[in-house]
Amino acid sequence: MSATQSPPASAEAARSPWAREWFLAITLAAVALFALFGETIQSAVHGPLGLAALLGGLFVVVMGTAMGVVRHAEEIAERLGEPYGTLVLTLSITGIEVCSITAVMMHGENNPDLVRDTLFSVIMIVLGGMIGTALLVGALRYREQDYNLQGANAYLGVIVPLAVFTLVLPDVTSTTEGPTLSTMQKVMVGSMSAGLFLVFLAIQTGRHRAYFSTPDEGEDSDADHGSGDGTSLLRHVVMLLVYIVPVVYLVEQLAQPLDYVIETMDAPQVLGGVLMAILVASPEAVGGVRSALANRLQRSVNIFLGSVLATIGLSVPVMLVVASFLGLDLNLGLPPTQLVLLILMLAVSIITFSSGRTNLLQGAVHLLIFVAFVLLLFQS
Secondary structure, rough: HHHHHHHHHHHHHHHHHHHHOOHHHHHHHHHHHHHHHHHHHHHHHHHHHHHHHHHHHHHHHHHHHHHHHHHHHHHHHHHHHHHHHHHHHHHHHHHHHHHHHHHHHOOOOOOOHHHHHHHHHHHHHHHHHHHHHHHHHHHHHHHHHEEOOOHHHHHHHHHHHHHHHHOHHHHOOOOOOOOOOOOOHHHHHHHHHHHHHHHHHHHHHOOOOHHHHHHHHHHHHHHHHHOOOOOOOHHHHHHHHHHHHHHHHHHHHHHHHHHHHHOOOOOOOHHHHHHHHHHHHHHHHHHHHHHHHOHEEEEHHHHHHHHHHHHHHHHHHHHHHHHHHOOOOOOOOOOOHHHHHHHHHHHHHHHOOOOOOOOOOHHHHHHHHHHHHHHHHHHH
């Protein structure tokens, strides 16, 4: 029986690496359609059925393509081990976010709130919805889960000041009018964001690597190091880039019907930033929740907190430079309701990651704050 089953298994293993890339054909077909007939397709926004089909179709294709990015990033992670594995994943997704926001900013009318709304949405979605889900499902299966306290504190020790300087400081400065920063203040915030992120990378990949792994995960990582689907590291790096490029192009196409919805249907202005955040953060949720279900909470912590840190540390300096170069306005300070939610989310995250163990209650609290964030989008 085993002899008859082994040849199909080996044949499937031989063809599986390329067979798993079937969605890339859909992605490239979508890119070709918009490149050739973009104006005709975008005209469908003026009809309700066409608008729904355009938004839904683009959203599915972008999400599917982003999942391809995650799949290859995870294969690279299996070969590199921790913390380099999750670092590749977070940097890949953050790279998509930075390129997508830049493409949207360079296309169409200026939306001064896009960067602020996207940053705030990423923080609330990741720290609230994604971490809450991971902690909840992990606690339901294992009651309590362990993580490296020093690593979580290192993440939050950088996330908190960067979030405050980026999203709170513009509300209280008086040099410029509104929730904006002066040129000198932008230089300060951008330099601090990039500088702290680089220092963090130095300790994460250098002298304090142990902060970002647990003893059990360290053993698992060593055992799994070099495993995967049998294909080369170079192939996964190339395919990672092949998937990233069309995502950026398709997100730019998605911005047009989304702007139409916001402008003509009186939708909340922050909705654009929320959908942008969902697109770039959802693929990470799969990896983070899957790690929690496998009782590897440290990897979930690295993915989620690393995502928030990379988003602020990389997006803010790049967006400030792009906005200055293009002469665009940026409103960074949050409105009062969102400001309260941000402070609450940061405070709860500090409390959650202060003991080295997580439980069901902490996951429920994070999820409830996320629900409040969603509801207050429409009634602030």
